[in-house]
Amino acid sequence: MATAMAVPAMAFPADQLRMENADREPQNWLMQFQNYGSHRYTRLNQINRNTIGNMKMAFTVPLNDVLRGDTEADNQSTGLVDDGFMWIDGGYGLIYKIDLRSGNQGVVVWKADAAVSRDENRRTRGMAMWENAVVHNLVDGRAISVNRDTGEFLWDVQVARIPHEKGGAADTPRMDREGFTAAPIAADGKMLVGQSKGDAGTRGWIAALDINTGEEIWRQYTVPGPGEMGHETWADDHGAWKTGGASLWTTGSYDPEQRVTIWGTAQPVPMFDPEFRPGDNLFSNSAMAWDIDTGEIKWYFQYVPNESWDYDENGVHMLIDAPFNGTDRKLVAHFGRNGFYYQLDRTNGDFLSAAQYVSKVNWTAGIDPKTGKPVEYDPNLQLQTYIPATRWARDDAEPKMACPDLPGGARWQPPAYNPVTRVAYMSGEDGCQQFAIIAAITLDDPPGAIDERGRRREGTRTVFPSAGLVSAVDVTTGQVLAQQRNPYPGKSGVLATAGGLIFTAFEDGELRAYTDDDLTQVWSFHTGMGVKAPFFTYAVNGKQYMAIVAGGRTQTTGRDEIPEPGWGSMLYVFSL
Numbered sequence: 001m002a003t004a005m006a007v008p009a010m011a012f013p014a015d016q017l018r019m020e021n022a023d024r025e026p027q028n029w030l031m032q033f034q035n036y037g038s039h040r041y042t043r044l045n046q047i048n049r050n051t052i053g054n055m056k057m058a059f060t061v062p063l064n065d066v067l068r069g070d071t072e073a074d075n076q077s078t079g080l081v082d083d084g085f086m087w088i089d090g091g092y093g094l095i096y097k098i099d100l101r102s103g104n105q106g107v108v109v110w111k112a113d114a115a116v117s118r119d120e121n122r123r124t125r126g127m128a129m130w131e132n133a134v135v136h137n138l139v140d141g142r143a144i145s146v147n148r149d150t151g152e153f154l155w156d157v158q159v160a161r162i163p164h165e166k167g168g169a170a171d172t173p174r175m176d177r178e179g180f181t182a183a184p185i186a187a188d189g190k191m192l193v194g195q196s197k198g199d200a201g202t203r204g205w206i207a208a209l210d211i212n213t214g215e216e217i218w219r220q221y222t223v224p225g226p227g228e229m230g231h232e233t234w235a236d237d238h239g240a241w242k243t244g245g246a247s248l249w250t251t252g253s254y255d256p257e258q259r260v261t262i263w264g265t266a267q268p269v270p271m272f273d274p275e276f277r278p279g280d281n282l283f284s285n286s287a288m289a290w291d292i293d294t295g296e297i298k299w300y301f302q303y304v305p306n307e308s309w310d311y312d313e314n315g316v317h318m319l320i321d322a323p324f325n326g327t328d329r330k331l332v333a334h335f336g337r338n339g340f341y342y343q344l345d346r347t348n349g350d351f352l353s354a355a356q357y358v359s360k361v362n363w364t365a366g367i368d369p370k371t372g373k374p375v376e377y378d379p380n381l382q383l384q385t386y387i388p389a390t391r392w393a394r395d396d397a398e399p400k401m402a403c404p405d406l407p408g409g410a411r412w413q414p415p416a417y418n419p420v421t422r423v424a425y426m427s428g429e430d431g432c433q434q435f436a437i438i439a440a441i442t443l444d445d446p447p448g449a450i451d452e453r454g455r456r457r458e459g460t461r462t463v464f465p466s467a468g469l470v471s472a473v474d475v476t477t478g479q480v481l482a483q484q485r486n487p488y489p490g491k492s493g494v495l496a497t498a499g500g501l502i503f504t505a506f507e508d509g510e511l512r513a514y515t516d517d518d519l520t521q522v523w524s525f526h527t528g529m530g531v532k533a534p535f536f537t538y539a540v541n542g543k544q545y546m547a548i549v550a551g552g553r554t555q556t557t558g559r560d561e562i563p564e565p566g567w568g569s570m571l572y573v574f575s576l
Helices: 002-006 016-020
Strands: 056-062 080-082 085-089 094-099 107-113 128-130 133-137 142-147 153-158 185-187 190-194 205-210 216-221 253-255 260-264 286-291 297-302 318-324 327-335 340-345 351-356 400-402 416-418 423-430 433-436 460-463 467-474 479-486 495-497 501-505 510-515 521-526 536-540 543-550 570-575
Touching: 016 185, 080 128, 128 185, 133 190, 185 253, 253 318, 327 423, 416 495, 423 501, 495 536, 501 543
Parallel strands: none
Antiparallel strands: 056 570, 080 085, 085 094, 094 107, 128 133, 133 142, 142 153, 185 190, 190 205, 205 216, 253 260, 260 286, 286 297, 318 327, 327 340, 340 351, 400 433, 416 423, 423 467, 433 460, 467 479, 495 501, 501 510, 510 521, 536 543, 543 570
16 A cells, blocks of 8 residues: 555646647646636536635645745746646746645645746746646746656756847847746647747747657747848837847637637837837737747737837737627637727637727727727828827927826736636726836947837836726627726736636735626635736536635735735635
């Protein structure tokens, strides 16, 4: 018996067939966003409107290793669950395997430490599962594979921060700052990773790795170089494309039928100075579809050309099959950081609809119902004016107010979609920002690098308290059905359930459940620390559990009523 107990439990391999049918295993949570379409919906319904009042904490698991050499955590990921075991990154690439089978205690089976330097960002948005391994891409530009039974490292490859033949001149400025924060996608024997450090003045790209070896198969840059489609949309004379951003820091989706992966891209860099980078700045602020086998761009849709408010659109793009305006469509649904909810045709990227979902938008008067572009957009202009009173400009004498706030809307927070009711949900924030820019300049060493003052958020910025916002949208019409506001921003995301509920969390540390039709609050629990990770759910021995990681770095300012947050990182698990 002692020998048998020492043998690691062997879970069934997580192959392509299982991944494509993840919805049919509601007792497990096989990928970050629950399925390839990023629905974050569970068929489990034991925890429902009638039973939610009885939901209590089942157990906790501290993930405090992240605090060794640091002062706080910034965990934004979910765990992966298969056959009663969980794999989760606690921060800095330290992977835990946890035995969940008792139902009243989470037992750490092993820890695998990728040894990421504490000089790097602590942020993590999760891992992927494939066959008998968990794969992860790290903030220092490495990709790793770990045996999910034993914790043994199978391979460890430096993918970013090394010269690449397609990088060209972009390999020189700031290449050493590349890295990953978006969770990878495991599909058809490939590990898809997105270069996430555009804000550091790097050039975004997506790559496919052989999931068994880590060897790179293809790479496609999101800012086109000379001779590539779209390069002419960087119309400056100083090579702004070399450090142009358009990074991928939120995980995309995958359409197995079309064999395309669809991700959103971030803003151009420098983010607040459009005069530094005249032109539409493709493929920033876009939805992009790549052929998974070749890396070929199949289609793209740019939300805001020559954007300047940091309304990057790398947030989750859900893949939905549903009727829209009476016609069955293959949809891409996206809650934009710019304050609008968009629907596209995922076979070709054609624009279908947009609807405002935050209370105030003043950077544009609306979205053109035919083109999907802001109504002020002029394709003949290299420098867009939009609404001058809310558009940052170098000659501004005073700061200007723009809405929504810099965080949106929604950023990385994953939305959810209920395929039964055909309603999509988001949890984010609602507010405005006031800003005056400092002009960006180029530097000679290294060539084309961007002056630190103009690259990011330097200048005069007034922070106004943002409210939390939960929205429900009917995907068959593209119209907002219900909304609920909270005093504090929502940076967690949403989980939708067959029990008629949605679950989310807010920056002050409060977890909440709402009815999924009119968004009536029916449950809450306070963690005592900031929360940025979303809920996920699983079942063991026929019993449903709700799980979430607390330990997100709090960013809210000007809110004296929020008590000092507790530091740490903790997995909370609830049940009836």
